[in-house]
Amino acid sequence: MDFPTFLIQLLNSVQYGLLLFMLAAGLTLIFGIMGVVNLAHGSFYMLGAYLAWWLAGLSGSFTVAVIGGAVLSIAFGLVLERVLFRHFYDRDHLDQVLLTFGLIYIFEETRSIMWGDDVHGVTVPDVLSASIPLTDTMSYPVYRLFMSAVCIALALGLYFLISKTRLGMKIRAGAFNRDMAEALGVNIKLIHAVVFAIGVTLAMVAGMIASPVSSVYPNMGSQVLIMCFVVVVIGGIGSVRGALIAALLVGFVDTFGKVLAPNIAGMLVYMLMAAVLLFKPEGLFRQ
Amino acid sequence: MSIKTHLEILPGSLRIVLGAGFVALALFPFVATDFYAQMVARMMILGIFAMSVDLLLGVTGLVSLGHAAYFGIAGYALAFLSPQDGPVNLWWSLPAAVGASALAALVIGFFVVRTKGIYFIMVTMAFAQMVYYLFFDNKALGGSDGIYINFKPDAVAFDLGNKLAFYYFTLAMLLAVYVFLRRLLFSPFGRVLAGIRVNEHRMRALGYGTFGYKLAAFTLAGALAGLAGYLGAAQTGFVNPELMGFHMSAHAIMMVILGGMGNFAGAIVGAFTFEWLLHFFQDLPQIGSFNAGKHWQLWIGLFIVLVVTFASRGLLGVAARLVTRKDSAQGSAE
Numbered sequence: 375m376d377f378p379t380f381l382i383q384l385l386n387s388v389q390y391g392l393l394l395f396m397l398a399a400g401l402t403l404i405f406g407i408m409g410v411v412n413l414a415h416g417s418f419y420m421l422g423a424y425l426a427w428w429l430a431g432l433s434g435s436f437t438v439a440v441i442g443g444a445v446l447s448i449a450f451g452l453v454l455e456r457v458l459f460r461h462f463y464d465r466d467h468l469d470q471v472l473l474t475f476g477l478i479y480i481f482e483e484t485r486s487i488m489w490g491d492d493v494h495g496v497t498v499p500d501v502l503s504a505s506i507p508l509t510d511t512m513s514y515p516v517y518r519l520f521m522s523a524v525c526i527a528l529a530l531g532l533y534f535l536i537s538k539t540r541l542g543m544k545i546r547a548g549a550f551n552r553d554m555a556e557a558l559g560v561n562i563k564l565i566h567a568v569v570f571a572i573g574v575t576l577a578m579v580a581g582m583i584a585s586p587v588s589s590v591y592p593n594m595g596s597q598v599l600i601m602c603f604v605v606v607v608i609g610g611i612g613s614v615r616g617a618l619i620a621a622l623l624v625g626f627v628d629t630f631g632k633v634l635a636p637n638i639a640g641m642l643v644y645m646l647m648a649a650v651l652l653f654k655p656e657g658l659f660r661q
Numbered sequence: 662m663s664i665k666t667h668l669e670i671l672p673g674s675l676r677i678v679l680g681a682g683f684v685a686l687a688l689f690p691f692v693a694t695d696f697y698a699q700m701v702a703r704m705m706i707l708g709i710f711a712m713s714v715d716l717l718l719g720v721t722g723l724v725s726l727g728h729a730a731y732f733g734i735a736g737y738a739l740a741f742l743s744p745q746d747g748p749v750n751l752w753w754s755l756p757a758a759v760g761a762s763a764l765a766a767l768v769i770g771f772f773v774v775r776t777k778g779i780y781f782i783m784v785t786m787a788f789a790q791m792v793y794y795l796f797f798d799n800k801a802l803g804g805s806d807g808i809y810i811n812f813k814p815d816a817v818a819f820d821l822g823n824k825l826a827f828y829y830f831t832l833a834m835l836l837a838v839y840v841f842l843r844r845l846l847f848s849p850f851g852r853v854l855a856g857i858r859v860n861e862h863r864m865r866a867l868g869y870g871t872f873g874y875k876l877a878a879f880t881l882a883g884a885l886a887g888l889a890g891y892l893g894a895a896q897t898g899f900v901n902p903e904l905m906g907f908h909m910s911a912h913a914i915m916m917v918i919l920g921g922m923g924n925f926a927g928a929i930v931g932a933f934t935f936e937w938l939l940h941f942f943q944d945l946p947q948i949g950s951f952n953a954g955k956h957w958q959l960w961i962g963l964f965i966v967l968v969v970t971f972a973s974r975g976l977l978g979v980a981a982r983l984v985t986r987k988d989s990a991q992g993s994a995e
Binding site: 405411458461467468469471472473475476477478479480482483484486487596600603604606607611637639640641644647648651652655656657 | 797
């Protein structure tokens with residue numbers, strides 16, 4: 375492997391890892407703080423991608439679509455939390471699994487009824503459609519760098535929110551000891567709603583910004599969901615930092631696996647997970 | 662999960678209903694068309710699969726979201742063992758296929774059984790997906806298209822190609838698995854598994870190596886899922902990776918929940934009900950420009966959400982509640 379190829383693959387692996395992190399961060403936060411297993415997390419990714427495609431078609435602008443879509447995602451997350459998820463925080467994991475499995479079907483069919491079952495492409499705005507030449511024949515698209523930049527910005531924002539703000543302090547207090555935090559006057563219901571909406575929005579925005587690269591297709595959430603599970607298991611559930619490191623690790627193994635050992639590439643990530651489980655059954659950064 | 666909701670010992674009235682159900686199944690091919698007999702054979706196969714899930718879910722308290730992998734592996738084993746130009750002998754290919762599923766469950770179980778709760782759910786699902794991709798990505802293993810099984814297995818003494826013979830063979834297997842699991846439930850081994858569900862720490866403190874027991878349960882459940890998968894592949898004459906997808910695993914859990922868990926009878930009732938519902942939703946008519954049957958997943962999704970929200974104890978649980986309510990009403994009258 376020569377250097378430009380290596381560089382391209384490395385950038386791809388980082389970009390994929392960061393995208394996985396956006397999804398896994400929401401999943402791990404929702405579990406860590408509310409104790410809910412959410413199988414429908416991949417569906418949020420799918421819905422985000424379709425929403426971006428749909429809004430871009432309506433408005434003619436990808437930027438407007440992402441911003442409008444993000445606002446809709448927050449509203450969607452808040453409503454879903456209020457109507458359904460709130461009642462499942464204290465239920466068995468088994469009930470949560472089945473509830474969110476039922477939601478996968480509902481979201482997929484809603485998508486099918488509203489937008490059909492076709493595969494769609496999303497056009498990148500002109501500013502971002504260029505490529506940076508690396509050699510005479512190889513180049514790297516600016517949009518992929520932009521994706522990574524957005525993910526990093528959101529990751530930093532999330533870090534700042536959780537560890538530096540008053541709201542973040544309340545979130546951490548709620549995760550640490552819910553009853554005590556509530557007794558001290560923290561509105562824990564509000565905190566839960568906010569955290570859930572953050573998780574949903576992260577997943578949907580991930581789908582939106584990934585849509586120009588991956589295109590938009592039915593069931594695009596399923597594979598991403600399982601990758602997120604792998605990331606969360608490796609990183610340790612409830613740990614955002616663990617999710618970041620595990621996501622980058624999974625992105626690296628998956629991307630380079632496809633180049634170096636295409637026959638077993640699909641299984642490599644799971645072998646990595648098995649190896650982690652053997653030595654650290656609770657993940658690398660269990661909190 | 663308390664012990665009471667598990668209904669391990671079935672009330673007499675329920676036993677009579679179940680016995681009548683068995684007689685009805687035995688007589689069914691005489692009164693039904695071929696299409697419905699085939700459908701009920703499929704339901705019985707799923708009943709075996711649901712019971713294998715119940716051994717983990719209802720008895721041991723392990724929520725496996727990847728159990729379809731072992732269902733699929735035995736189906737694939739039958740596909741590989743069947744020659745292109747003739748049937749394979751049932752009496753060695755069935756144990757071989759079940760053995761393949763058990764071996765896979767043993768190896769994967771070694772990794773997953775050491776995890777707990779939510780981890781167990783995610784890890785079983787991830788490993789099943791690994792098996793799924795193994796078959797999906799490799800052309801040598803059939804790839805995404807799957808493999809056809811041209812001939813039904815040869816049972817020597819009778820002809821499984823005969824639909825009636827296949828029906829009764831499946832019914833016999835259903836009964837055998839049910840009786841075996843009921844006996845297992847009240848054996849010392851089954852008591853340890855139930856103890857692990859109720860309080861694993863206490864079982865450990867009593868000196869039981871719970872890891873070994875859980876791994877044995879996981880392997881046995883994998884083997885029984887393999888039996889169902891073998892029959893399923895023999896019936897349809899076709900295997901593809903979708904057999905191992907997590908939808909299949911989640912359906913099996915739903916069957917157990919629907920019927921009521923921990924007593925195996927509920928798993929069978931749930932499998933029949935769920936499969937019937939799938940057919941019912943898929944056959945819904947066109948309403949104006951809206952094809953209600955094509956969007957069957959929407960209805961099954963809504964159904965699952967409603968059941969989980971309002972009746973998470975299952976059909977047998979509801980039936981038992983009605984029975985006990987009547988009993989206690991009589992008791993108070995005396």
